[in-house]
Amino acid sequence: MPEAMNNRPELALLITIARVELLPAERSALSDLLAGPLDWDYLLSLAYRHGLEPLLYLHLHSFTEETVPARVMLTLRENCKVIGGRNLILASRLKAVSAHLRAQQIEHIAYKGPLLAEVYYGNCTLRVFHDLDILVRPSRIEDVRDALVKIGFSDKYGLSASQQAASFRFGFEHPFTAVGGVDLDLHWRLVQTFKSRSLDMEGIWKRVAMVPFWGGEAPTFCPEDLLVVLCLHAGHHGWQQLSHMCDISQLFRKHPQLDWNIVDSHLGDSNTTRMVYVSLNLLGEHWDVQIPADMRARISADPHVARLAGRIQTEIWSSPNPALTTSSLRWLLDRSAGEDLRDRLRLLLGSVFCPAVEDFELFRLPQFLAPLYPGLRVLRLAHKYALSR
Helix, strand or coil, X not given: CCHHHHCXXXXXXXXXXXXXXXXXXXXXXXXHHHHCCCCHHHHHHHHHHCCCXXXXXXXXXXXXXXXXXHHHHHHHHHHHHHHHHHHHHHHHHHHHHHHXXXXXXXXXXXXXXXXXXXXXXXXXXXXXXXXXXXXXCHHHHHHHHHHXXXXXXXXXXXXXXXXXXXXXXXXXXXXXXXXXXXXXXXXXXXXXXXXXXXXXHHHHHHCCEEEEECCEEEEECCHXXXXXXXXXXXXXXXXXXXXXXXXXXXXXHHCCCCCHHHHHCXXXXXXXXXXXXXXXXXXXXXXXXXXXXXXXXXXXXXXXXXXXXXXXXXXXHCCCCCCCCCCCHHHHXXXXXXXXXXXXXXXXXXXXXXXXXXXXXXXXXXXXXXXXXHHHHHHHHHXXXXXXX
């Protein structure tokens, strides 16, 4: 563990509890950390940012009040009640949405959210999530939108049909919402193509697995595809949350024997490879996961992976408000250092020019002016940068 992390026992404690079941060595490490001085308010704020309040509460619950202050447990208990209530509502809606789409004969993949919690955590209330995520084939986006409207969902930002069309053209996901605050992110790609152009999407659709979910079944990724998806999700968000790493570690605990040939089938560009390698490097250092020797050798052969993992641990994980974010151009340049030049240019140019939902919300253009969105995005980012200086 980097030296700077040793100065923050609260972060070490969170990494220790970022799993559903503690092995004896992890339980012993937790006891040792609790015996030392802790800034409990800092720990609570960090647990909130990392989405680890339920697991923190789970693992602190067995300790006495002399070890864990009563006010800390009370705060965690109240927060976890809210989290659990929201999760149960979202799980119920996911079951209904998936059944509705199957009735319409619309292929889809449910992932993250309540499905990940149920399958890999064993309990829907142990993972923090705020919305539902559904992946569909690009050719069915409008069909899915219409199907969602029939069961009470609407555009979260009130975009018109022409603005939605622009979002479907340029983006990779679009948010919908229903009464009761149930949000659903409709995906037709897993991340933007400029971040990952080599994903074997046809292979993913062929390997879709039906898993038990709330008395029925739901379609989701096979474990190997899910590993890549979760690594890309962590990288897409700049490895901001320990909960993203916990998700991947829970997958390894449930499926210790993976077909790494499937994983390799997705690693055809350096952006995808970098995000997967950094995620696996972090997992190998802090979680008890078994990564094949040849994969470990490839990860070690890229000197930028260990360097980036160090920055993530010291500059992102340890801060309640990290300065390094996915919107930082400096971080993006550093994150892509040493990658194939074409992939790096694609990543940088795409990050600048590819419109996002906030661009469609801010600039409500008619459909015939949709080609202007990339230029308007550049102007918006330039204005935002000028204001921040």
